[in-house]
């Protein structure tokens with residue numbers, strides 16, 4: 337049996353412990369060696385729990401133990417996960433992680449250190465929870481040029497928007513419920529402001545396009561301003577609203593964006609509800625593919641970490657190819673990204689809207705927004721949209737359309 341360690345016994349760490357124990361026999365058969373957890377690192381005590389027998393509070397026990405070949409880093413955050421990961425890789429231990437913040441910030445460096453030491457840095461669980469998207473990009477789609485990767489990458493916001501749409505509820509009320517039920521974090525900023533999806537699309541775009549897409553350069557809008565009226569108008573146009581993350585290559589220019597989008601009912605993303613994630617990929621040979629499944633939660637995420645650990649065992653002594661190479665991709669300004677725009681405005685401004693956006697725009701009205709109407713523009717860049725919108729007072733909201 338190959339000896340392993342788990343750094344962190346929180347939601348994902350305890351899930352990894354469960355997956356490796358529950359499926360230990362089949363993992364042994366499939367890896368031809370098996371994985372035995374020798375240490376779990378956590379600051380807390382777990383009296384009465386079997387993990388207590390293998391618990392350590394000292395990272396040095398793990399990094400200095402030559403028997404440990406594979407480490408699951410499921411602590412989250414940058415400190416001390418970054419230092420611990422580097423030290424494990426330098427000690428020739430493969431590291432498998434769900435830590436999207438660390439991968440987005442230091443992925444290329446950690447991949448390089450892994451290569452230099454003949455081990456692996458795997459992070460399937462960092463994007464889309466249990467959905468096998470990263471291995472698909474690196475292996476199954478290795479012969480394709482990917483020009484788009486986009487989708488629903490955050491379960492919390494998708495859950496909130498789904499309930500707002502179905503119940504007509506307010507954002508704050510649904511968020512509170514989601515927190516009470518344990519879906520949303522007590523500090524939900526990273527989810528609802530779009531930063532979690534931003535890190536995930538940075539990672540996926542870096543693999544799809546081959547060089548680093550810096551997450552901090554990605555234009556990011558969250559869902560906090562979406563109202564029940566927006567969602568009702570969306571229905572009137574045969575759409576719903578989803579927080580989408582986009583990585584796209586158009587005529588040699590790269591775009592990345594996180595923002596709420598109107599999604600039409602004939603789009604497969606329309607029916608992705610609740611905490612589920614879905615990732616759409618377009619390849620120059622493949623055409624379209626979509627990956628759908630459990631994007632968050634203890635066991636789905638742990639399933640991906642444990643699968644990475646199994647891959648690390650199967651590939652001992654060899655660094656597996658990753659399409660994410662050194663160097664960075666320059667993103668085009670998000671205001672040159674072209675799409676149609678949904679606009680909600682005062683009814684009194686409808687006449688001016690026609691003169692600004694064209695006589696052909698069609699207005700819709702709904703009972704819950706008596707003084708307001710809405711329309712959808714032609715395809716245009718955001719820069720062009722803003723230029724025209726300046727001539728129009730009474731705009732209540734604008735949402736991009738997929």
Ligand code: HSE
Pocket residue numbers: 462465489490491492493527532631632633
């Ligand atoms: N907070 C994340 C989500 C967890 O809601 O999708 C999984 O990365």
